[in-house]
Amino acid sequence: MYKPIYIFIGLRYLWNSYLTNFKKIITVLSIIGVSFGISSIIITISLFNGFQNEFKKNILSFIPHLIITNQNYYINELDFPKSILMSKNIQKISSFISSKVLIENKKNISISEIISFKEKNYYPYNIKNILYTLNSKENNIIIGKKLAEKLNIHINDLIKLISFPRNKKNFLINKMNEKTFKVTGFFDTKNKVDNYQILMNSKIALNFLNYHKNYITGWRIWLKDPFDYYINLSKKTKQHLVFLNWQLKEGELFKAIQIEKYIMLLFLILILLIVTFNIAITLTVNMVEKQNIIAILQTQGLCRKKMMLIFITLGLSNVIIGNVLGTLISFILIYEERFLNKLINIFFDNIDITIEIYPFQVFVVNIIFILISMLSTLYPIWNITKSTPSKILSNE
Structure with a gap:
């Protein structure tokens, strides 16, 4: 028998050969949404790091602080x-x-x-x-x-x-x-x-x-x-x-940096909200579809705690796979700086950007993403598993 059973069932719900094409597309789109969210955050933070370092090097290294x-x-x-x-x-x-x-x-x-x-x-x-x-x-x-x-x-x-x-x-x-x-x-x-x-x-x-x-x-x-x-x-x-x-002394420039920080923070919050809603909706659809299976598993002795762990595993799998892919995409784009410069110059002419990436920041962003995503799964999981098996199966 597979142990722990809730991880096995959660991964089976994520992907198996019997899934319909529609469900596979939904799963792939959910993972792509997370990966794009994490990559855009890492690239944005790295761009701001590069700008701040250039500012320190070219201006603040010369004038007294x-x-x-x-x-x-x-x-x-x-x-x-x-x-x-x-x-x-x-x-x-x-x-x-x-x-x-x-x-x-x-x-x-x-x-x-x-x-x-x-x-x-x-x-x-x-x-x-x-x-x-x-x-x-x-x-x-x-x-x-x-x-x-x-x-x-x-x-x-x-x-x-x-x-x-x-x-x-x-x-x-x-x-x-x-x-x-x-x-x-x-x-x-x-x-x-x-x-x-x-x-x-x-x-x-x-x-x-x-x-x-x-x-x-x-x-x-x-x-x-x-x-x-x-x-x-x-x-x-x-x-x-x-x-x-x-x-x-550099009042206007400092105000511009502060505004940029607030805009970046707002941008990060919006991405986190989008990813959170994405995971919550995907998980809710999965649970509504599988509520009969949930009731059957409960009648066979699977406790409510393990039922919740099944769908936490399902939600976290989406997030972790999306995080890994998003981090890889951002690293590739950052280290291929010429490609990123060309991409930005499509919209803005004659802009030479400097990018600085810090592993600790990447680690913190990934951890925050995982924690927020995990929290977003708790309410739909609790809501679907609170129903008794008799109430769910009475509709069949």
């Missing part, structure tokens, strides 16, 4: 909030000097931003071969390539920089400081800072901006996970400090 300063953007280095170092999410900290300036060159004038780092953290700018020109003895600067193109500036050109007073209250009383600098090179980061930033030696910057010794604009902080920012850290530090995170 958090800036600590005060309301005047002029702070003593000794006032650094050491309590923030207790956070495990801190990756790198760098002090900096920065200020808005007017840049004047012959017929052109524009607003720019000078920036300097005491620790010489200029590696994101890719200026190793010309970094030596930013020495403390000469008034040399390196400017963004796009800024140079906009103002028609060339290497070795002399340009005038005009700094604004730090104290905005006495803006008209305080004099502006102006000085002539020599352009020794350009940086090209493929980032928007190329449009407005100017690199300068820290000692030259301190002198030009009339900063006192040991005073800086603030600290730039990079986090291990920029999306996991704990804003309440400011409550543990001195109250006069100001915390500016990247979400404020």
Whole structure:
């Protein structure tokens, strides 16, 4: 005798040679529905992972995730909030000097931003071969390539920089400081800072901006996970400090990412609901058709618990087979990235997508699918098996 009997009967109900063509088509369509649902969820999550990683790599790897300063953007280095170092999410900290300036060159004038780092953290700018020109003895600067193109500036050109007073209250009383600098090179980061930033030696910057010794604009902080920012850290530090995170600076872009997350969540919920209804309807049709057999099995001594396990086996078989097929389909499409790019470019022109798949996410999605699908089978199973055999067979 086959043991356990409920698994044997459940698998026989799923597929056997005596099933009619219509029932076979219903079973196949049910499995295809589950596989398409799981594959679309995995591909969508992988696309979002790829977008998020590209965003971190191209934008968040360059701009600071958090800036600590005060309301005047002029702070003593000794006032650094050491309590923030207790956070495990801190990756790198760098002090900096920065200020808005007017840049004047012959017929052109524009607003720019000078920036300097005491620790010489200029590696994101890719200026190793010309970094030596930013020495403390000469008034040399390196400017963004796009800024140079906009103002028609060339290497070795002399340009005038005009700094604004730090104290905005006495803006008209305080004099502006102006000085002539020599352009020794350009940086090209493929980032928007190329449009407005100017690199300068820290000692030259301190002198030009009339900063006192040991005073800086603030600290730039990079986090291990920029999306996991704990804003309440400011409550543990001195109250006069100001915390500016990247979400404020890149507000519109951050809102777009948040909206995309909510749309993806809604999309996943809709797919789960469709698959759940699909399984519930398929299982209900199967049980209504087999209610006479259910009554006969109960009269032969098969308890209600095992009767429920038969149809749980039937429902889970659909889901597990669909999950395996859906996961395989999604893996094939993801690893064949060119095919997926071509498929997307049918609807959207010139879009190069990046896909990142994480096995843990795939495992969690499969488990959630199986659990929700199993829950969707419980009510129809309980409803059909609660009837007594005498009541079912009395209609025959």
